[in-house]
Amino acid sequence: MSTDISGTGLAGRIAGFVDDVITPIAPAMARGEGPSPRRIVEAAGEAGLAGILTPASFGGAGGTHRDFIQFIESVARADASCAVILDVHLSVGTEPLLIFGNDDQKSRYLRKLAGGEWLAAFALTEAGGGSDAVAMRTRAVCDGDTYVLDGAKAFITGAGDADLYIVMARTGDGARGISAFLVEAAWPGVSAGAPLAKMGLHGSWTGELVLDGVRVPAANRLGDEGVGFTVAMSALDSGRVGISAQAVGIAQAALDAALETSRRRAGAGSAVDVTAIADMEVLTAAARQLTRYAAALVDAGGRVTLDAAIAKLYATDACVAVAQSAVDLCAPESGSDSHPAAVRFRDAKACQIYEGTNQIQRVVIARHLLTD
Numbered sequence: 001m002s003t004d005i006s007g008t009g010l011a012g013r014i015a016g017f018v019d020d021v022i023t024p025i026a027p028a029m030a031r032g033e034g035p036s037p038r039r040i041v042e043a044a045g046e047a048g049l050a051g052i053l054t055p056a057s058f059g060g061a062g063g064t065h066r067d068f069i070q071f072i073e074s075v076a077r078a079d080a081s082c083a084v085i086l087d088v089h090l091s092v093g094t095e096p097l098l099i100f101g102n103d104d105q106k107s108r109y110l111r112k113l114a115g116g117e118w119l120a121a122f123a124l125t126e127a128g129g130g131s132d133a134v135a136m137r138t139r140a141v142c143d144g145d146t147y148v149l150d151g152a153k154a155f156i157t158g159a160g161d162a163d164l165y166i167v168m169a170r171t172g173d174g175a176r177g178i179s180a181f182l183v184e185a186a187w188p189g190v191s192a193g194a195p196l197a198k199m200g201l202h203g204s205w206t207g208e209l210v211l212d213g214v215r216v217p218a219a220n221r222l223g224d225e226g227v228g229f230t231v232a233m234s235a236l237d238s239g240r241v242g243i244s245a246q247a248v249g250i251a252q253a254a255l256d257a258a259l260e261t262s263r264r265r266a267g268a269g270s271a272v273d274v275t276a277i278a279d280m281e282v283l284t285a286a287a288r289q290l291t292r293y294a295a296a297l298v299d300a301g302g303r304v305t306l307d308a309a310i311a312k313l314y315a316t317d318a319c320v321a322v323a324q325s326a327v328d329l330c331a332p333e334s335g336s337d338s339h340p341a342a343v344r345f346r347d348a349k350a351c352q353i354y355e356g357t358n359q360i361q362r363v364v365i366a367r368h369l370l371t372d
Contacts, residue, residue: 010052010067017047018074026079029203030343037085037161037205038119044086045116053090054098058110065238065295069245073288076249077256080347081203083249084354087242088157089113092235092355093120096166096180100223100231105182109164121162122239123183123209124232127154133168133178133232138211140169140179147171147181147221149189149214155354159207160192166235167211168228178228182220189214200346237304239355240312244291247312247319247351250344251284254319254326257340261330276329280322287315306368313361316351323348 021043028034035043044050052068054060061067068090076083094113097105112118126136138151149169156165163185171179183190193208223231258280262272294311297304326341327334334341352358 010061010063011070013047013049014071014074017044017049018078021047022075022078022082025082027338029079029081030338032202034081034203037158038163040082040085041089041119042116044089045114050086050089050116051094051110051114053095054110054114058106058114060110060114065241065298066292069241069291069295072242072245073249073252073291076246077253078249079203080246080250080253080344081201083246084157084201084204084243084350087239087246088122089120091242092122092239093158093162093164093166095238096122096222096231096235097182099234100180100227101182104219105222109182113164118163119158119161121156121158121165121209122235123153123156123165123167125153125155127152127208133229134175136168136170136178138167138169140171140181140216142171142218143215145218146215147179147218149181149183149211149216151211153209153211155196155206156192156209157204157206157354159205159209160195161205165190165209166222166231167209168232169211171225171228175229176226178232179225180222180228180231181216182222183211183214183216187214187216199349200343201350233305236355237308238298240308240361241291241294241298241304243351243355244287244294244308244311244315247315247348248284248288248291250348250351251280251287251315251319251322254323254341254344254348255280255284257334257344258326258329261333261341273329276325280325283318283322287311287318290314306365309356309361309364309368312355313358313365316348316358319348319351320345 025034041050051060052063056062072083072087113120140147140149165183167181167183189212191210195205195207266272290311294307297307323345327345330341
């Protein structure tokens with residue numbers, strides 16, 4: 001269990017945060033009318049949860065990845081939008097700084113992120129590249145003691161509300177020609193488009209990040225020049241474990257909705273599809289165990305790329321299947337836009353897409369089997 005910084009166990013803090021902060025705003029978040037992403041992270045900071053993976057020496061809770069997935073699953077069970085906001089902030093938004101940052105960078109940014117004062121985002125994807133990160137066109141040109149960044153990133157969680165972006169930009173050719181930069185949102189030339197209208201996750205802001213002649217100090221390059229691809233892939237390994245936990249939380253919430261409806265109907269003398277309910281539980285439980293195993297590997301410092309891909313692939317496919325079954329079991333009420341099963345079904349699909357599509361996860365898994 002993580003370092004106790006508030007006098008209350010982490011599990012209790014998570015439960016209290018979900019009950020007091022997330023559950024009351026979940027309906028508004030599902031409509032896209034809830035608090036901004038920064039406010040969600042601020043609230044997590046106030047609860048001592050915005051820096052679960054950050055050492056106590058930098059204002060965090062000093063927790064483990066098992067603590068992290070417990071947090072994300074619990075939040076996702078109440079609201080998937082809040083879960084992805086917090087997942088991105090904690091994992092791909094902060095972990096690259098923890099792993100690859102130098103002492104100066106950590107001292108300047110980690111306390112702000114861990115305290116919820118700043119919201120972090122991860123800017124890798126581009127409209128023209130899709131899942132091919134090496135095809136990125138955003139460039140960083142060295143000019144003395146600064147780099148000048150030009151380009152645009154697409155489908156960025158937190159775009160327009162984040163305070164710090166971890167940006168991947170091309171400094172050379174191929175996979176070894178990508179570098180990572182810590183870019184502050186307040187700097188001249190940084191802007192964001194309006195949040196996209198999405199099928200689900202309406203409370204999470206997703207949009208374009210534009211970099212127009214942004215001067216980034218060389219001191220804000222994350223790691224050596226040319227190691228950006230390594231930074232990105234390392235972040236995604238851990239990030240995929242977080243998305244797996246989000247998927248488990250959504251699946252559990254969908255199962256909760258199906259059980260509530262089935263119990264009510266059984267009490268009224270109607271038949272219940274016990275086979276479907278059992279299958280939903282099996283899928284959810286298996287996804288949870290795969291996610292826990294991957295998180296334990298991260299904590300142990302082991303090689304996690306394969307197992308993170310397996311967890312992400314299985315958990316997100318299971319999440320969509322369970323959510324669809326919930327819609328079927330709760331019909332016709334689930335035809336309502338605001339029905340819990342309908343909300344979870346819309347939210348579930350994105351889990352198969354971001355942090356590496358499930359097609360990419362299959363490529364990763366097969367490549368490891370064929371080359372090991």
